[in-house]
Amino acid sequence: MEKGIIFDIxxxxFVNGPGIRTAVYMKGCNLRCLWCHNPESRQQSPQLMFYAEKCTGCGKCLEACENRQKDCVQCGKCAEVCPHDARVLCGRAYTVSEVLEEIEKDMPFYQFSGGGATFSGGECLLQPEFLYALLQGCGARGISTAVDTAGCVSWNVIEKILPLTDLFLYDVKCFSASVHKRYTGADNRLILSNLKKLLQLKKRVWIRIPVIGGVNDSVEEMRKIRDFLRDSGGAERVELLPYHDMGRNKCNALGIDFHPFSVPEEDKLRELQAVFSPE
Structure with missing residues (x-):
């Protein structure tokens, strides 16, 4: 039975495609965006998060830990007994049936809102067989599907799910290859190549651009993205997502560095969004 690791359902x-949706967040990501607001999604296996500000020092976690927290094996027993959610095990294995059961709970909302299921992450395409089975299951139930991806995977992986995916939510961080690598840890040539193929195949694609102060918040950068989209056949929609620091507490809980950026002003966002307006 196919299983996958999910950290949230x-x-x-209302923000993961059209209508009311069920969003399934899979663990594992091959980018390291410095502004990431879901840093718990990077590692594909389950991992323990510790929120120190919630801890009262009751000692229940120590009582439950077989290793007395010296060599943590990420079993989650401490999280099970913590009365204040100071310790949380992020991610667990789900079967396809378990996920589809959760998705089916929202079917009445899909029908009147035009919604459906969105598979996100992390990078959901890093669990391709699990994702494929979920998309098949949704199709068999008449549930519309969307795949939220950064596109940094082999085209063969994307090609396999094309017949099962109604909409792609495609993240474009930066157009400049050097800027992209500096802030995400990866080159963007594969990402743009895959996007171009999707657009040329006339698939439904919504572009989502995180607007990060001091990184990609310039009219020049947006024009480069706009021109690339037009030359490739055009996307159905372009959404600008302003930076926020919701990842700060999660980074602290994971014991990893948090990198703050400036939040773009409303006037700046309107100026950037205007770049994509029809001429």
């Missing part, structure tokens, strides 16, 4: 989402 969000019901009633």
């Amino acid at each position: 969000e019901h009633g989402s």
Whole structure:
């Protein structure tokens, strides 16, 4: 039975495609965006998060830990007994049936809102067989599907799910290859190549651009992205997502560095969004 690692299933989402949706967040990502607001998604295996500000020092976690927290094996027993959610095990294995059961709970909302299921992450395409099985299951139930991806995977992986995916939510961080590598840890040539293929195949694609102060918040950068999209056949929609620091507490809980950026002003966002307006 196919299984995958998921760190969250969000019901009633309005920000992951059209209508009311169920968003399934899979663990594992091959980018290291410095502004990431879901740093717990990077590692594919389950991992323990510790929120020190919630800890009262009751000692229940120590009592539950077989190794007395000296050599943590990420078993999650401490999280099970913590009365204040100071310790949280992020991610667990789900079967396809378990996920589809969760998705089916929202079917009445899909029908009147034009919604469906969105598979995100992390990078959901790093669990390709699990994702394929979920998309098949949704199709068999008449549930519309969306795949939220950064596109940094082999085209063969994307090609396999094309017949099962109604909409791609495609993240474009930067157009400049050097800037992209500096802030995400990876080159963007594969990402843009895959995007171009999707657009040329006339697939439904919504572009999502995180606007990060001091990184990609210039009209020049947006024009480069706009021109690339037009030359490739055009996307159905372009969304600008302003930077926020919701990843700060999660980084602290994971014991990793948090990199703050400036939040773009409303006037700046309007100026950038205007770049993509029809002429």
